[in-house]
Amino acid sequence: MKSALLCGVGGQGTVLASRIIAQAAMNSGRQARTAETIGMAQRGGAVVSHVRIGETPEERVTSPLIPDGQADVLIGFEPGEAARNLKALKPDGIVIVNRRAIVPVTASLGKSGYDGETVLKWLEANAAHCFVVDGDRAAQACGSEKVLNVVLTGALAETGAMGLSFEGIKQAMIRRVKPAFVEMNKKALALGAKMVRR
């Protein structure tokens, strides 16, 4: 079983990203399950999407939710949310985290500081493999900050952490986004992949 946990702030589009990954697994004949935050928390609250897929067509996926310490990859759309969910990652798992911190109103109002850079350092110190990426810049280069989710999906595809091919993820993306946005999202996948290529 391979598992990916995607986390961020409501409105960042984690759901589309998790559906693309699951769709790619399904297209290759494997079992796939997802579990997503939908509802109240979407208004700028913390959100999490789980994706679990079989490694072979025969492998059964037990539950849609990833137990702590069982994720092969953690995609943080925001540093603080990545840190909050690091407990889900396997000891040798991969973190892909978007650099831009989103400061919630609670932090703007109070004196309690929230410093994204300190959080990123902590992630780098505590994850076996950590890629800090400038996903927002890549998304803007594609023409819309909204494609951040697909940029980060491209990064995931490149790592091979879910045992899915880049091409398979691309085909799944094409199935999931509106035809008018396919070209923009192809670019987003490619730019995302480039960000983690070593």
Added chain:
Amino acid sequence: MKELLMGNEAVACGALAAGVQVVAGYPGTPSTEALETVAKRKPDGVYVEWSINEKAGAEVAAGAAYAGARSMVTMKQMGLNVASDPIMCVNYVGVKGGMVIYVADDPGPISSQTEQDTRSWGQFAKIPVLDCTSPEQAFEQVQAAFELSEAKSMPVILRSTTRVCHACSVIDVPEFVPPEPVEGFVKDKKWVIFPGLSYQNKKKIFARESELAKTFSENGMNTIAGTGKIGIACGGIAAAYTADAIQGHEDQFTVFTVNTPYPFPIQAARQFVDQVDTVLAFEELDPYIEDHLAAMGVDVIGKRSGAVPEAGELSAVVVAGIIEKQTGLSLDLHPTNLPESPALPVRPPVLCAGCPHRGAFYAVKKAMRGRKIIALGDIGCYTLGNAMPLDMVDTCLCMGAGVTMAQGLNHVDPSTVNFAFIGDSTFFASGITGAINGVYNQADIVLVILDNSTTAMTGHQPHPGTGVTMMGERVEPVSIESVLRGAGVTSVRTVDPLDLDEAVPAIQAAADEKGVRAIIFKSPCIAIVPKQGIAEVDQDACIGCKHCINELGCPAITMMETENGLKAVIDPALCTGCGLCNQICPKHCMEVKG
């Protein structure tokens, strides 16, 4: 064709596969997508509606079932409280076509007021309850529910929980065909509920209980897996957590999964208990399975014994930890130990940047500064007006309660001005009766209707005021102002909450009147209209006073240290150009452009 379907979509597709003809409901997380999916995928001949509330939805479904059609009503668990009256009664009358009541429970709770358990409600109402462990099983369960309902002429509850409703699985979905024509309503005394009839039918309902318990024990709907000596009884998503927790150690366990909580499958439970030495029960919400086993004389390790948390969600790690502690076995899942992280901000949901509710709350706050008020909130996005800095929700109970609670408070202490804030969808669902109650009983309240032209909190469903139906028709919208005037409210003002110069005096004028007076704040939710523009901070003019953040708490605004001192910055991706910040800025340096 194989598709990745969410639990709610699976329920919808299963119902369509079963030939459902009429589907009604009222939105509520985590149930909403079931009805939306029916609307999206229905073949010809299927009728679907968002009803005004769950009671109306249940009655529409019951009517259709009396005529012989298969019908379904969908709701969240709170909705079952509202629909209790018709559902309780229809169980005594019975149905002709299959009638399924789809109820989504919300352990946590994540998006609800209570942690109530529909399995217990079904037992109380004596209506069979089928439970869901996964989307693919929900797809099968809903079809089984229709069969059962029609075979026994009784309503059947299909129950799921958030983690099933919002999980996706791969499901093979058939082509949907139009439902078969039905006979229609046939007049008969049996459709008229009377005490004598209820007495007779109560006897049948009682007899049915043990008969169904036996059927459910024998027909394979409840499963006993494994031959180990440690017994685990579970239901719903806890079955999935259990599977994860015991993975690699299955030979030690026997797992009893209860998929038909009511009537409880006693014979199957007996068989399970007889083959194990220890019994643990894992389930969210009520200790329902646990209590049924205990009633059979079994010693159960569960919520009542203090081993399993009595509230909130379970997880595979929690389940594994309890098994280890109670049995001494060593399993593979454990909590992760990490060094302490730097300070992470709490991130509760907030009103969107540009939300018209922010203007409404701020305007009332400003208009009433220095006066004693009580701000009664209600259920919807506007409940988020409770957060700092607005801090304008003093009470919140259940849909429509604010309007009537304001009256109760007023009868005890007339010295405060009581503002009852209510959303447009909530007003239609259950605010109208409260308004009439106030008019009739001479209460003194200010009724504030937050008309954002949608049911926002649950994902922007239409309602009677929008003039859009789930069948895709455009109809004459029901006017809130006319409803109020028809109900005898003589003072009604409609104002724009994002225009403080207009809103503040209107509120003050209403506050100085007596009786039930209404203010309709009319401005659409930002999610259903294009942006007005984007506010830009004139960096030279901004004095860094933080007034905008401290007063409004708009998530688009943050402060940044620059070489010229502290300055407000606006996130252009979030800002919708509502113009509120510029109205309150002492330097008016946040002009909306574009």
